[in-house]
Amino acid sequence: MATKRKPAPEDVSNGAEDINTAADAEQSLNESIYRDLHTAIMEHRLLAGTKLVEERLCEVTGASRARIRQVFARLAHEKLVTLIPNRGAFISSPTIEEARQVFQARRMVERELAALLAAEATPAQIRAMRNHIGQEDAARARGDRAAVIRLSGAFHIFLAELAGNAILEKLVREMVSLTCLIITLYDRPGAPACPEHEHRDLVDAIERRDTARAEALMVDHLRHIEGSLDLSVRETGAPDFHSIFHRE
Numbered sequence: 001m002a003t004k005r006k007p008a009p010e011d012v013s014n015g016a017e018d019i020n021t022a023a024d025a026e027q028s029l030n031e032s033i034y035r036d037l038h039t040a041i042m043e044h045r046l047l048a049g050t051k052l053v054e055e056r057l058c059e060v061t062g063a064s065r066a067r068i069r070q071v072f073a074r075l076a077h078e079k080l081v082t083l084i085p086n087r088g089a090f091i092s093s094p095t096i097e098e099a100r101q102v103f104q105a106r107r108m109v110e111r112e113l114a115a116l117l118a119a120e121a122t123p124a125q126i127r128a129m130r131n132h133i134g135q136e137d138a139a140r141a142r143g144d145r146a147a148v149i150r151l152s153g154a155f156h157i158f159l160a161e162l163a164g165n166a167i168l169e170k171l172v173r174e175m176v177s178l179t180c181l182i183i184t185l186y187d188r189p190g191a192p193a194c195p196e197h198e199h200r201d202l203v204d205a206i207e208r209r210d211t212a213r214a215e216a217l218m219v220d221h222l223r224h225i226e227g228s229l230d231l232s233v234r235e236t237g238a239p240d241f242h243s244i245f246h247r248e
């Protein structure tokens with residue numbers, strides 16, 4: 001990649017730039033593998049419990065094992081991947097209790113986020129929110145379920161971005177990603193990712209500067225998503241074979 005040309009005296013920074021370029025290229029390969037895996041999780045193309053086979057990912061991406069492990073470590077830090085010693089990396093399977101905790105935390109954080117936007121969002125930001133909802137509608141209209149799921153989650157991340165608080169954005173991004181995994185595990189068949197119209201109602205309230213309404217709509221919206229899941233299954237104990245085989 002580096003040219004062998006002898007640097008001219010005014011060209012002394014050239015070597016350092018080559019090093020930077022190489023580091024940037026590595027960084028961007030890590031980033032693109034991370035993003036591809038992340039998107040696959042967000043679109044439910046990689047399901048909870050799936051084993052991520054290192055060799056296979058090396059083959060497909062052309063990256064080294066060390067690099068693949070760095071990406072796994074990052075996803076593990078975000079709780080999207082679980083690393084099990086001697087067994088490898090798996091897409092995480094949040095428990096019912098963890099699922100409830102994620103929704104509880106989301107209600108607390110995103111309620112405040114909705115209030116903040118109702119107080120401070122600019123007309124341009126509100127247009128951008130509506131534009132995002134337009135993309136969700138388009139995906140729904142063409143029957144692209146993977147895109148609907150991804151865009152529904154991305155709407156919440158986008159709101160956090162607009163609030164201009166990097167900590168908040170990171171937090172929401174992680175909670176939304178976990179929610180995607182939770183939905184793949186506990187979804188009732190046919191239940192939508194985010195109930196239709198609720199994003200639009202929320203933006204309407206934000207545009208009216210109706211803080212209380214925006215907060216209430218966000219909390220209700222998150223309750224509706226949680227309510228569309230089947231989190232009632234008992235986790236402990238052996239399977240009830242009597243009920244399975246209809247024997248008393």
Ligand SMILES: [Zn+2]
Binds near residue numbers: 152194199221
């Ligand atoms: Zn939503």
